[in-house]
Amino acid sequence: MVTEITPQSEDFSRWYLDVVRRAELADYTDVKGCMAIRPYGYAIWELIVQGLDRRFKATGHVNAYFPLFIPSSLLMKEKEHVEGFAPQVAWVTRGGDEQLAEPLIIRPTSEVIIGTMYAKWIKSWRDLPVLINQWANVVRWEKVTRPFLRTTEFLWQEGHTAHETEPEAQDETLKILALYKEFAESELAMPVVDGEKSESEKFAGASKTYSIEALMGDGRALQAGTSHNLGQNFAKAFEIQFQGRDKTVQHVWTTSWGVSTRLIGALIMTHGDDSGLILPPRIAPHQVVIVPIPRGNWQETVLPKARELQAELIKAGVRVMLDDRDAYTPGWKFAEWEMRGIPLRMEIGPKDIEKSAVMVARRDTREKTSLPMDAIGPAVVQLLADIQQALYDRALKYREEHTQRVASYDEFKGLMEGRPGFLIAAWCGSQECEAQIKSETQATVRNIPFDRAPTGGGELPASDDPGSCIRCGRASSVEAWFAKSY
RNA sequence: CGGGGCGUGGCUCAGCCUGGUAGAGCACUCGGUUCGGGACCGAGGGGUCGGUGGUUCGAAUCCACUCGCCCCGACCA
CATH class of the missing domain: 3.30.930.10 (Bira Bifunctional Protein; Domain 2)
Structure with missing residues (x-):
């Protein structure tokens, strides 16, 4: 499994x-x-x-x-x-x-x-x-x-x-x-x-x-x-x-x-990705999970340190959970919490305690680094903010890469078939064209954006004129964002 | 609502064709050894086979109906 x-x-x-x-x-x-x-x-x-x-x-x-x-x-x-x-x-x-x-x-x-x-x-x-x-x-x-x-x-x-x-x-x-x-x-x-x-x-x-x-x-x-x-x-x-x-x-x-x-x-x-959920820190029920690494008499050596860490993070305003269950191995817990999307995982074991540090793994990038226990609160707060931003940036980049401005209906049909995402196109506003486009391509008008050139739109025409309707060729008053939708 | 697929322990499935005392792996419980990327050994618990009706001495297995879920299309946050 x-x-x-x-x-x-x-x-x-x-x-x-x-x-x-x-x-x-x-x-x-x-x-x-x-x-x-x-x-x-x-x-x-x-x-x-x-x-x-x-x-x-x-x-x-x-x-x-x-x-x-x-x-x-x-x-x-x-x-x-x-x-x-x-x-x-x-x-x-x-x-x-x-x-x-x-x-x-x-x-x-x-x-x-x-x-x-x-x-x-x-x-x-x-x-x-x-x-x-x-x-x-x-x-x-x-x-x-x-x-x-x-x-x-x-x-x-x-x-x-x-x-x-x-x-x-x-x-x-x-x-x-x-x-x-x-x-x-x-x-x-x-x-x-x-x-x-x-x-x-x-x-x-x-x-x-x-x-x-x-x-x-x-x-x-x-x-x-x-x-x-x-x-x-x-x-x-x-x-x-x-x-x-x-x-x-x-x-x-x-x-x-x-x-x-x-x-x-x-x-x-x-x-989300193939390992499961990825939650942005601001909406994650647990922003951090602490996984103690059991070694020897860990309940009396590692666990108290993990509790200290937890208290430190709570003080810093972080929603943190300590997974001290004995029935599961660390590796199992790593996979489990990754699947459930917790933004940050912290591992603490004898090696970390010796160095007065803690291993920190990001869910979004899977980067794993050692952070000093000293001032761990502010460091984690900063890291969570970085993850929040990174997830937004990644999602925006994905949208930009999947948004294309098109000028001809043939191009529209071709792109909508092969490549999912938004297509920006001039539209005359008639229900007739909208219905026709939908029946021929499955794409619907998602909306007519307030912002003429939201990021990812590609090359804007030189003038403010949206051009002629992608389907019927009549003069258009608007540009619409089309996509197949849920 | 149309087309297709699937319903058997919690999960994934075998068994169905050819009717004859319900199985496996994982999960779960208990004990022990483990633990830095989904550990191992031992002992256990758990399913009237989606439902109803029919055929039959006998149905998970055959027949009819029905319900649910998934996928693809028409409608919608």
């Missing part, structure tokens, strides 16, 4: 599932599409929650909780929203032995129930803005499911805000998207492209949808977060009205935005 993990090059999907299972992130349950998130996976989610929640609060948002069940009639109120979500909704038609007069649906998202409450709570412009976030589970009846990436039930946060004016709602929408991008890049070490979704990829009922898109290790794109400007669509459907400064009664402008446990899938597929 060496790894029990299928190599990425052999079968990326299987590799992903192997990592999820072997690293004990999640496991299948008896309910189709529903996974049990195991303690190690949940610890990652808790760090994601903490990082985001802190940012939401810092930008004036507060948390609240709304019901899991929604009267089915409420869903029907916003036409596009119903059409978008109806096929994915789970229904409750019976309670105990009673048939329900009106069936309940299990929330696939909470716009309608929250909108209904906002209609009660908002009376005046003085009540605005309302900036509420909810941490919750939602259910979407999926046909094809994969752990973390698409599950029938998943955990997420959904922000729902109401504003006095259209520009304020737009500001909020973009502010949150920027927050998501900053979080993904600084905490998850995952570079993302932020931009606007095409009409056909828009959230059901939104005026505008924005997303952050990341590139996975197999060259497919993953939507990692979305932020929607809902305009007055939901305000009108749910009669969320207020009396304005000018005494007239108006509809509010709303937004909604969310990220989910899918981020854990993104993390796995952004950084």
